[in-house]
Amino acid sequence: MSFEIVSSGFQHRQRTGTPLSQALKTGIVFGVLSLYLALVGVYLTFDKSWVVVNVLSMGRTLLFVVPLLAGVQFARLNRSQSRAVQLGGTLLVGLIVGGFTACLLPVILFGNLRVMFVALSSPLAKMLALGLTPVLGAAVLVAGSAAAALFGALLTVMSPTVRRPITVGLAALAVVALLQEVLQLILRGGGAAFSFITRGLFQYGGLTVRGAIIVFVAAALVSIVVARLRAPFKARFAELPPGAARFLRQAGIVILLAAIIFFPLIGGSFVAQVFLLVGLYALMGMGLNVEVGLAGLLDLGFVAYFAIGAYTIALLTADSPHALASMSFWAALPIAVLVSVAFGFLFGIPVLGIRGDYLAVATLGIGEIVRVLVLSDVAQPLLGGAQGILNIPSPAIGSFELATPTSLYFLTVCCLALATYFAFRVQDSRLGRTWMAMRDDEDVAQALGINLVKTKLLAYSIGAAFAGVAGAIFAVMLKSIFPHSFQLLISINILALIIVGGLGSLGGVIVGALVLIGLPELLREFGEYRFLLYGAVIVAMMRLKPEGLWPARIRRRETADA
Amino acid sequence: MALLSVDELCVHYGKIEALHDVSLTVDEGQVVALIGANGAGKSSLLKAISGIVGVASGSIRFRDQVLTDCAPHEIVRHGVVQVPEGRRIFSRLTVQENLDMGAFLRRDHAEVRRDFERAFAMFPRLRERRNQVAGTLSGGEQQMLAMARALLSKPQLLLLDEPSMGLAPILVDLVFDSIEAIRKDGVTILLVEQNAFVALQIADIGYVLETGSIVLRESGPALLENDAVKRAYLG
Ligand SMILES: Nc1ncnc2c1ncn2[C@@H]1O[C@H](COP(=O)(O)OP(=O)(O)OP(=O)(O)O)[C@@H](O)[C@H]1O
Ligand SMILES: [Mg+2]
Numbered sequence: 001m002s003f004e005i006v007s008s009g010f011q012h013r014q015r016t017g018t019p020l021s022q023a024l025k026t027g028i029v030f031g032v033l034s035l036y037l038a039l040v041g042v043y044l045t046f047d048k049s050w051v052v053v054n055v056l057s058m059g060r061t062l063l064f065v066v067p068l069l070a071g072v073q074f075a076r077l078n079r080s081q082s083r084a085v086q087l088g089g090t091l092l093v094g095l096i097v098g099g100f101t102a103c104l105l106p107v108i109l110f111g112n113l114r115v116m117f118v119a120l121s122s123p124l125a126k127m128l129a130l131g132l133t134p135v136l137g138a139a140v141l142v143a144g145s146a147a148a149a150l151f152g153a154l155l156t157v158m159s160p161t162v163r164r165p166i167t168v169g170l171a172a173l174a175v176v177a178l179l180q181e182v183l184q185l186i187l188r189g190g191g192a193a194f195s196f197i198t199r200g201l202f203q204y205g206g207l208t209v210r211g212a213i214i215v216f217v218a219a220a221l222v223s224i225v226v227a228r229l230r231a232p233f234k235a236r237f238a239e240l241p242p243g244a245a246r247f248l249r250q251a252g253i254v255i256l257l258a259a260i261i262f263f264p265l266i267g268g269s270f271v272a273q274v275f276l277l278v279g280l281y282a283l284m285g286m287g288l289n290v291e292v293g294l295a296g297l298l299d300l301g302f303v304a305y306f307a308i309g310a311y312t313i314a315l316l317t318a319d320s321p322h323a324l325a326s327m328s329f330w331a332a333l334p335i336a337v338l339v340s341v342a343f344g345f346l347f348g349i350p351v352l353g354i355r356g357d358y359l360a361v362a363t364l365g366i367g368e369i370v371r372v373l374v375l376s377d378v379a380q381p382l383l384g385g386a387q388g389i390l391n392i393p394s395p396a397i398g399s400f401e402l403a404t405p406t407s408l409y410f411l412t413v414c415c416l417a418l419a420t421y422f423a424f425r426v427q428d429s430r431l432g433r434t435w436m437a438m439r440d441d442e443d444v445a446q447a448l449g450i451n452l453v454k455t456k457l458l459a460y461s462i463g464a465a466f467a468g469v470a471g472a473i474f475a476v477m478l479k480s481i482f483p484h485s486f487q488l489l490i491s492i493n494i495l496a497l498i499i500v501g502g503l504g505s506l507g508g509v510i511v512g513a514l515v516l517i518g519l520p521e522l523l524r525e526f527g528e529y530r531f532l533l534y535g536a537v538i539v540a541m542m543r544l545k546p547e548g549l550w551p552a553r554i555r556r557r558e559t560a561d562a
Numbered sequence: 563m564a565l566l567s568v569d570e571l572c573v574h575y576g577k578i579e580a581l582h583d584v585s586l587t588v589d590e591g592q593v594v595a596l597i598g599a600n601g602a603g604k605s606s607l608l609k610a611i612s613g614i615v616g617v618a619s620g621s622i623r624f625r626d627q628v629l630t631d632c633a634p635h636e637i638v639r640h641g642v643v644q645v646p647e648g649r650r651i652f653s654r655l656t657v658q659e660n661l662d663m664g665a666f667l668r669r670d671h672a673e674v675r676r677d678f679e680r681a682f683a684m685f686p687r688l689r690e691r692r693n694q695v696a697g698t699l700s701g702g703e704q705q706m707l708a709m710a711r712a713l714l715s716k717p718q719l720l721l722l723d724e725p726s727m728g729l730a731p732i733l734v735d736l737v738f739d740s741i742e743a744i745r746k747d748g749v750t751i752l753l754v755e756q757n758a759f760v761a762l763q764i765a766d767i768g769y770v771l772e773t774g775s776i777v778l779r780e781s782g783p784a785l786l787e788n789d790a791v792k793r794a795y796l797g
Contacts, residue, residue, distance in 0.1 A: 067572075433659065436652070437655065439654075440652035440654050441653075443650065444646060444651075445652075448667075449610055450635055450663075451635045
């Protein structure tokens, strides 16, 4: 199969060169990075959010985090050099990075490049000058960058016992600052017990000075305590009889799982909404994982089955002129699954003989055809065209309506649990083995008596079933559905999440959904820039952990044996 | 009656004619070798027999079954199994799982277990490595795995496509020893080889294929003595 995520054997050669040339190189690389962040508008956008309200904006922090990282990088490469060389080099690195950034000031003030770079505006100039006059500001920026680089280098060379609490404290501060909106929401939802914490740490828009100090100190203390207790705890754990150790480990996993599952209960409806979305994507990920991860059939039209599940529910339950029936959600759900399965089978037929990259393009076509058909005038009387289908009732258990995000989230969790169990069983079954054999070599699988047609169509149908369930819940979540909800981007997101999680791994699907769907949702405050994180995560993953966050058993074995 | 008889078989890839009026018979218990230069159409013939490529005209008969229009997985069911050229193992499955796939169609579990033992006895290296991921096996071990896997599907006719390709001489000997052992177990073998010298030594009958047509059919020893064959294939 031509679609492979190859873990490249390419290794960076040990960097060589004099400390001076390395300082120049590091400075220029990070300087360009800083320019880039300025030009695409990251600095300015993040200047509107606070690390500490009215004291330190995220944009300004970022402005100095870049030279800090440059300092870390330089110090790493020059561990063996003398202190004087390290000090001089680091200062040079910081000055270069700051200099690059400061160069933007005259460009903005005297040049006129806004035609090309919208971000080069006077607010950016004001921000880069740190609110001072341009000349003074530039001087402070450059000096501050050098100081930041020095701090980074210092962190790198100091002993880990000192470094760890500082980095943990700073990291905690960064996380709390990034997630402050969500955290405040959660804490507000938690009633009186939490409102005490809320008032202690936050004000509108972010952390207070006191809050920032508390977060930093608390995280640093925790890190110190953990570091102290770790070794004795490990020793105690090792002394336990194996049965007890296994029990403890399993209990730990169960508790962690339960904590994640029930988190939206304390988190309130915003968190439940995010988790609901994560759950739906995980459900679809389970399905696509059957196709791509197990059977090796790269499907970029997967969103079609999601749409089919959603439209089936809409047509069978909605209170709308387009509805064909007015069933209950529970009666319509199995039908939605069956219809998805039928379409999985149907759409599988034309692409049976297509392999690898071509299959990706063909399935992409199928996904788009479905969307365009739904939008078209031909289907308008039946499917409602661009206006979609409205008034889809919520599912009800007795007289209890599953209308809130939280209740729908628990419905999704139940479906996801069933789906995971099913996927787990099928993966280790004869059918699962057949899929994997076909993924590795279609021709040989066929030459050993495997019926490729049957095996492929089963993969498409079963994969589609999962997406159908997700689509059904999606329909009752939105209470109305429109063709534009079913974009190609969804297929790509699902593919990305199963790759980031670890192709062919069920745990990976869930972790991938949490990271790629959950995190960006929690960072909504940052608008489109949250996709920067999305992109960065994917690139970093492919560099650092190409087998995924939670690799499938077979891949883990491969890396262990290789 | 011949176990396998191929009659006036033609195979086309678009406009390219890979096989032209090829006729060949294999009797039960024989080793039949098919030799020929690169691109002569040897693999095409095996693929046509296994149903992987379509047939333009002619017929393929196995016992009293016509295989010409059967799907590949049906042909395997009839007992005709191919080991394709180039060590095509399931690289991300373990050795054990690869062998399991060989026995995919079988329901006689007790006998499968016995065949596993037989395969491991024939290739002890595979037993040592049964839990290793097959993609990390050496080239020679992969060839052994491919053959063992085919044996587990309990073939009556085994089609081997260049089993010695890219192997060191000592491994070539090992592979050919195992081919003889397989024949002793009662499996009929159609063997395609570039390495005409070794192939013809164990073959009862040899065919020479040139640009899509059979040009010679003789017993193995006779072909080894044939001047034209010596010049063209034995160097
Ligand atoms: N799928 C294909 N499409 C087009 N032409 C093909 C295809 N497969 C084989 N051919 C052509 O058919 C001819 C016979 O190929 P075949 O693979 O049978 O040769 P071979 O005798 O097995 O050669 P080798 O010893 O190199 O394996 C060649 O000219 C080849 O280019
Ligand atoms: Mg060949």
